[in-house]
Amino acid sequence: MAKEDINSKQLPDVAKQFIEHVIRKVRYNRKARVDVQNELFTHFEDELQDCKTEQERQEKTKHLIEEFGDIKLLATLIRRAKKRCRPLWQKVLIRTAQVFGIIILYIIICAIPLMIGKPTIKIDYVQWLNEKQQADREESENARVYYKEAAELLVDMPKWLSDGSYT
């Protein structure tokens, strides 16, 4: 819709291009951009209405574009001012969404090491527990040695016992 409006207005091409660039750089909602575009168009039309020749129109257009200044700066100022025109409920909604977005981003950043990382064991808990158990006890009272000997002395069950032929 914006492009059709541009072509229907009787302005020099350089003016249309200037306005198109400004509107593109404003980067705001469509309604605000259309309003600004129409205002700029009518401003140019009013400024050029007294021009009698095409050359005069072209020169005045160039002069006007210079007076408007840097496109990026103009678009930034317009966008900031239009953002200030937002109703309070919209500002609150946007701020709330931004805060939620930041919180979710923080959670994701914290979760990334958990998802891609591998656990590294820094503490040998077996040794730790053994040390706790063995503290203040004589090593000679440790029955582990005798259990180990008994396990080594363990013989396989003889065949006559395992197959029940002893009866």
Added chain:
Amino acid sequence: MKFESQLLKGIAPVVVLEILSRGPMYGYELSQAVEQRSGKILTLGKGTLYPLLYNLEAKKLIAGKWEDKEAARKRRYYSITDIGMNELAKQKEQLKELSTGLNLIFGGAFSPA
């Protein structure tokens, strides 16, 4: 005469409010009115005109409305609001005090002839 931009920075909103207090105007008409009524001493830069109007609109000092007063030409007319009138009165009072102070410092250099 080219003024320091900082000197004019605070003046532009109150000038716009004063001009609009006399009747609704659209952007181009407003910039012409400022120039004519100030004897071409003050000019509203084209690059600051519309951001200034939108800022004043955001502060609810002026209200904008699309109207087609002339055939086939729809324009956005700006008019001052009640809040704008109060703000204008406050700013004018401050400017009067400033002018008095400056006159005292500069020995009456700013008094009308």
